[in-house]
Amino acid sequence: MANPAEIFARMRRYPLGARLFSRVVTARAPYFASIAPRFVELEAGRCEVAIRDRRAVHNHLGTVNAIAMCAMCELAAGTMLESSLPPGLRWIPRGMTVRYLQKADTDLSARATLATPIADDYTGDLRVPVRVRNRRDEIVMEADITMYLSPRRTGAPAATTGSADRDRKRGGSR
Numbered sequence: 001m002a003n004p005a006e007i008f009a010r011m012r013r014y015p016l017g018a019r020l021f022s023r024v025v026t027a028r029a030p031y032f033a034s035i036a037p038r039f040v041e042l043e044a045g046r047c048e049v050a051i052r053d054r055r056a057v058h059n060h061l062g063t064v065n066a067i068a069m070c071a072m073c074e075l076a077a078g079t080m081l082e083s084s085l086p087p088g089l090r091w092i093p094r095g096m097t098v099r100y101l102q103k104a105d106t107d108l109s110a111r112a113t114l115a116t117p118i119a120d121d122y123t124g125d126l127r128v129p130v131r132v133r134n135r136r137d138e139i140v141m142e143a144d145i146t147m148y149l150s151p152r153r154t155g156a157p158a159a160t161t162g163s164a165d166r167d168r169k170r171g172g173s174r
Contacts, residue, residue, distance in 0.1 A: 035051050037051055049110050077143075092147065093146070095146040129143070
């Protein structure tokens with residue numbers, strides 16, 4: 001798969017390129033479309049995602065819902081990590097710790113960062129800090145997302161395994 005940061009860099013040169021990139025990402029991971037994110041910045045070690053303060057992401061208090069902010073954080077951290085990983089590694093989120101610091105009553109931006117590059121042979125948990133800021137540049141939420149990194153599988157492609165599973169379910173041999 002192509003590096004998301006490289007794709008973003010190419011697309012953002014064109015009018016509406018960043019918006020189109022955001023749509024492509026949310027088509028691949030449809031849940032994130034619920035917050036209508038817009039990628040502002042994406043490069044190895046850094047990602048910034050913004051959302052508008054709109055009714056669709058509000059809670060009963062009329063502020064941005066905590067889960068919408070968590071979705072922003074996960075999207076920023078995951079896309080940044082995908083853009084930062086050495087080719088032989090893969091990742092999966094393992095947990096998230098959040099701290100809500102104040103009401104989110106404006107448009108928001110979430111920024112995920114990595115302090116140092118990831119070693120080619122790294123395996124284990126990696127903490128990715130994400131900070132959500134309002135238009136006044138105040139931090140409204142902090143999240144630490146634990147990502148588990150491991151070597152990518154080698155061997156048979158997933159399609160081969162999937163077709164064998166389908167054959168078994170249909171009563172075919174194998």
